[in-house]
Amino acid sequence: MNELTADVVVAGAGPTGLMLANELALAGVDVQVLERMHERTGLSKALNLQPRTAEVLDLRGLLGRAEQRSFATVSDGHFAVIPVSYTGWDTRHPYQVGIPQAQVEAALEERLAEQGVKVLRGHELTAFEQDAAGVTVTAGDVRIRARYLAGCDGGRSAVRKALGLPFEGIEGRGHGVSADILFRTTPPGAPTEWRSMGNMVTSHSPGKFVGLIPLGEPNLYRLSYGDRLNRPEDLRAEVPAEEVRAAVRERFGEEVEIKEIRWVSRFSDDSRLAAKYRVGRVFLAGDAAHVHFPAGGQGLNLGVQDALNLGWKLAADVRGRAPEGLLDSYEQERRTVASGVLQNVAAQNALIPLTPDQLALRALFRDLTALPEVQHKLSGMVSGLDIAYASPESHPAAGARLPDFPLGNGFASDLFHSGKFVLLTKTPAPAPHPEVVVAEVPELPWPDLTQALIRPDGYIASTTGSVAGWLV
Ligand SMILES: Cc1cc2nc3c(=O)[nH]c(=O)nc-3n(C[C@H](O)[C@H](O)[C@H](O)COP(=O)(O)OP(=O)(O)OC[C@H]3O[C@@H](n4cnc5c(N)ncnc54)[C@H](O)[C@@H]3O)c2cc1C
Incomplete structure (x- = not known):
């Protein structure tokens, strides 16, 4: 048995696990990635990156790499195969990137290798035990002692099953x-x-x-x-x-x-959501935490964004920078988002008509989608652009995503390539914490704000620029 150590073990090298491993490596966290398959399958499965996924990949300088591998740029999204436009959203990427899942995985694995992390292929996680100080993971001839384990091992997740977590939801018939x-x-x-x-x-x-x-x-x-x-x-x-x-x-x-x-x-067409995303030192992300019919093209996108949410929080904890409760906010934020996706998928399934009255309902629904407000609501749901996290601050920007904007010779998104918090400030200001990048900007997307602290995943942490509750 080979005995290894790591800060975090990621089980599963699908899009979720690869994105999470990239985030951890970027923050200097020692990560081991286990993958049961000997080679990437090359199966295309998902075909698209939604606008919010394009934005978050752009935050890490990864979008160009994905676009090089894409075969289409699709000007809209869909809700129950009724086209919905993204143009009402303030985004630089109001389109879907047409790219086979295998190519997304290839791009992420390439970047991970550049960061010095090699996926341990042919290593299936078969068991793990956790105690107060860490997790011991067994995979083939390898045993790894780590501080945390992330189960990114897909819909039939061995990690979720070993935790004994209920996987509840709607049992489909089709x-x-x-x-x-x-x-x-x-x-x-x-x-x-x-x-x-x-x-x-x-x-x-x-x-x-x-x-x-x-x-x-x-x-x-x-x-x-x-x-x-x-x-x-x-x-x-x-x-x-x-x-x-x-x-x-x-x-x-x-x-x-x-x-x-x-x-x-x-x-x-089952829809299921794990009862919890965290049990002690073990987390679930991606399909391991939620599965649903691929209506609207959302599953891979949800997983990649789970990874982005969990990555910086785990890294902050490993580096001793996380305040109490930060790790728990992963479940609070991302389980809520997944629950919303499961709801919209159920609604899309209901729009596959069975009876003449349902056919009439679909026709009426299609007519309603011509209204700009309806387009906006539906495209926000499927694209992930409507995601905003709960915040104790009352300003409408608190918890919202930062829309990208031109800055200097580039864009504000370039500031996030290092995966750190960013303080955007209209007046000169010192860094409030060593983990914060400071950038002076002529304007903020919210004109009444002078400063805004932005989380590494691009959501507004604080509309006053305070790091309290985010970093210690
Ligand atoms: C036909 C189809 C079409 C789809 N279309 C879309 C779409 O258009 N848009 C969209 O966004 N989503 C789509 N999806 C959903 C999307 O494919 C999934 O949401 C996505 O694959 C989830 O990624 P993941 O990394 O969480 O899980 P997975 O991709 O399932 O990856 C899990 C990885 O873990 C590995 N693994 C499993 N068990 C273990 C273990 N015990 N130890 C180590 N490794 C393990 C697996 O081999 C695998 O590599 C589609 C799905 C299907 C089936």
């Missing part, structure tokens, strides 16, 4: 299937570029949906279809190629021929 398909010729009416959710081929028949997204290579498409009322007995069983072919024939006719099914996966 299922969905996603497949990356190479057609011999372009399916009738299918776009060759993914520019808007409005030009996707979609259709609904009672309780069923089918959609196609072009993946940036000639005749390569993501096919998604599903049924709200029926699911096979074994959701994990291989999806028969004939089932995929039948779904294509039913929607596009006999003449559309499939050349290759590159990848296919079946998923449930």
Whole structure:
């Protein structure tokens, strides 16, 4: 048995675990990442970065790396496959980045390697024990003693199960299937570029949906279809190629021929949320903490932002800078956000109509989305741009996200590349704490403020610039 030590063990090298490990490494925390797979699967699963995820990657100088690997820029989002525009939001990134999940993982793992952290592949976490001083984690031939463990090990999380945490929510009745398909010729009416959710081929028949997204290579498409009322007995069983072919024939006719099914996966429409995100020295993040139907394209985005929230808080604790309660604020903030996503996913599922009156309701809902206020509300939900955390301060900016703005030769977001707190001040001011970067600005997005202390994840910590309650 190889005995190792670390400040933090991250179990799982999906997007959540890789983002968290990057955050910890950036703060100088000694992190070990365990991944049960010997190689990255290369499966595309998620296809998008929502605007808030683009913003948080930009805070770390990672967005360009992701965009280099992207295959599309999509001008809007969707709610139950009804396009919703992001343009009412004050953001430099009012679009979705079309990028396969595997490419997001590749970009994050590349950056992690540059920070000197290598993922321990082929190492499945099988057991852990915690005591007052730390956690001992066993994975294959390795035993690691660490101060904290973060379970980023996906929807079937071994960490969550070992903690005995209830995973509560809505038991769906249906299922969905996603497949990356190479057609011999372009399916009738299918776009060759993914520019808007409005030009996707979609259709609904009672309780069923089918959609196609072009993946940036000639005749390569993501096919998604599903049924709200029926699911096979074994959701994990291989999806028969004939089932995929039948779904294509039913929607596009006999003449559309499939050349290759590159990848296919079946998923449930269950929605579940872990009862707690923290038990002692063990945390959950990403799909380990929440799962839901991929409506609106939110799961990966939620996980990456969980990681960003947890990362700086864990790092502050490890470095002896965290005030009491900071680590607990991770669950308070991020479980609330996930609960909201589960709600909006349930609402989207309800908009897959089963009956003529529900069809009428969907048509009415679609009409309502033409109203700018409705667009704003829905796009805020799916994009993550509406996230604001609770704050004891009364100013409306407290807890809100900092909209990016031009500063010097760049942007305010550049100040966050080091992962530290940032004090934005209109008048010269000394650093209130060694962990705070100070930047003089001609204006703040809220004209009545003279100073604002911004958290490493880009939310307003204090509208007076005080570090009290944030750093010791
Ligand atoms: C078909 C489909 C389409 C989707 N589309 C979208 C979309 O368009 N937009 C979106 O935002 N989201 C989408 N999602 C959701 C998205 O894929 C997930 O939310 C995302 O993968 C969660 O990332 P994660 O890192 O938390 O978990 P995972 O990606 O599941 O990663 C967990 C990692 O942990 C590893 N692991 C598991 N157990 C152990 C263990 N015991 N020890 C060590 N390692 C372990 C696994 O091998 C894996 O690498 C989709 C999902 C599916 C299935």
